Amino acid sequence: MSSSNGLPIEVWEKILSHLYPSQLSRMSMVDKNLSEIVSSLKVWPRMFHAAHGSKAQLRPLMCIPRVENSYMIFMCASSLHVCEKCFGLTRYNAHQLYRLPLPIPVLLPRRSTDAIKYVGDRFDPNWTIRMCLPCRQGHISDFEEPIPLHVENIWVNWNTLIAKHPCLPHISHFSEFRGVRRGNQMIEESVVFKIMQQQFGGDIGIKAFEESTESWDKKTETRIRWYQLQE
Template sequence: MSSINRVPNEVWEGILSRLYPSQLSRMSMVNKNLNVIVSSLEVWPRMFHAAYGLEAQLRPLMCIPKAKSSYMIFMCASSLHVCEKCFGLTGYNAHKLYWLPLPIPVLLPRRSTDMIKYVGDRFEPNWTIQMCLLCRQGHISDLGEPVPRNVTNCSMAWVDLCDKYPCANEARGLFSLRRGNSFINELGAFNYMRRYFGGDIGIKAFKTSTEAYDAETETRILWYQRQE
């Protein structure tokens, strides 16, 4: 008998209730016992109703008698459009990828006294979770990110900034940081864009459409609906 099976289910439930949904989905693949425990957690129906509304109905799956198991499978199918922090749903046709939940590094302290650590200018995360734009903006404001080496603390022409960061023109309010008529501090502008687009990953995702994400989520949900 494995050590996992010797731990009472109540203890596992207490441990697993502290994890993010993406971590739970990984844990559910360890063995059948953990799959049953993870899929029966209250987080899945709570996540479903937070994303789709309190009146939303979930179609049960064939050969899965417990409805909570279906909630986990459906939410995993929807994971590209659901924030793991607030459980908010970003619908299809968002047009810009940075509006969707994107993976952002988070630290999972082993003790309450653990502090955030950087190695040089490289962030050392314990995990990445899917966060919507609003949650990423709050996360960046609270924790910050290391500044890339190619970002200077010098003034540069607005046209040069827009050439280097095509998203600059869409960041509302960035004009207020300009010095005079045509120059702006690059570091200040970069930090503003980082907050506006939800981190470095939001800046990089500016040019990317959501079409591929929408199509993949639709395929996943269609698979789910055909399991009856």
Template sequence: MSTKKMRLRTRDQIDKRVPREIWEQILSHLYPSQLSRMSMVNKTLNMVISSLEVWPRMFYAAHGPKGQLRPLVRIPSFKSSYMMFMCASSLHVCEKCFGLTEYNADKAYKLPLPIPVLLPRRSTDAIKYVGERFDPTWTIRMCLSCRQRHISNLEEPVPRDVSKDRVDWYKLCKKYPCARQTPRLYRHNVSNIAIKEVDALNLMRQHFGGDIGIEASESSTEEYDEMTETRIRWYQLQE
């Protein structure tokens, strides 16, 4: 057998040569959405990832300690059913706190929405992030309260079209309709006090959980609900 073929075979089999405990330690540093991507690499990683404790823990956090979930007939491992169900309902589950957002929310910004996160350069006890700048290398779904806490430690860049000059309430609402839904901006409407546009943007970001929440502030949640119901029906058909 040629050296080239031996190298290829060794590289292909590396997932099987690494002990399961090592894989579990490595994978424990990833978010659920990253794990679901990793599970599609090959059968070995799928078996390891689908049996991780994070999936039943995520399920019970979202649905309560008495939540019931039957295993799928076509899936040999019981725990893999949790992974498939949580992936099916991921549009309504926060990846940070594992909280479940109920259906029929009046605004899309109240649902778990994808927000950029800084990824660690390498997995160590003292996690070191890639610089101090905003680096949207990955997005995870966070509920509104988690997004609000997240953006307090991660400053989003100010768009070029945002002015540092003061604007009145009418001009502000014309550019940002969601300003009417921001409590801390309401006093400017009552007292007719102008505010710097960049300051108003920061207040809206705090209230809606960043720019992604501002963009979703006027959106309907029906599409999210329908997509989640379709995914869960697909899951149920596998039983």
């Protein structure tokens, strides 16, 4: 059995098994045949059970023809709360956006021998995927993000740092700075920024620190409600 492009379905399944869920959802939009192949991949039920538990049940969407199950649709509907790396679910009402799966750059080598490359001071990614906070922290450890130019070689006092970075008092390394919190002793901002990157899962986590998850929760609830009505 082959697809409209002449490749056997088994070959397509092998190719698609190397992609992240967000990439698979894009592939499913190419044509009807690919949509059927992508939606039938084992990654979707595996992702669903990893996020919701091994005994969780999911009913098919009867209004969508020739699709045996709707795992892909449901996981796409809840994608704002599911990590693409560990498939973990961050529950609704997490209160702070940085705790939710956020898009972070990942490098997708064209060849297995490709090394990680930087273009000037900018990380050159091929894709971004949503990762939960623990996965982002691990990713930052393996693939360190460059320090923004606006904090390099900058020395400031503690009060200035707090004013610039409201998340700073909430890092677990806060006690390391106990000796410099008083007075006007100068601190290298890039050193502090590296610690914040690790604590909050990269630059995107730092920026999301003060943001609420309320709008994200509502989007996900609306998507899942749509799913539940499709019978």
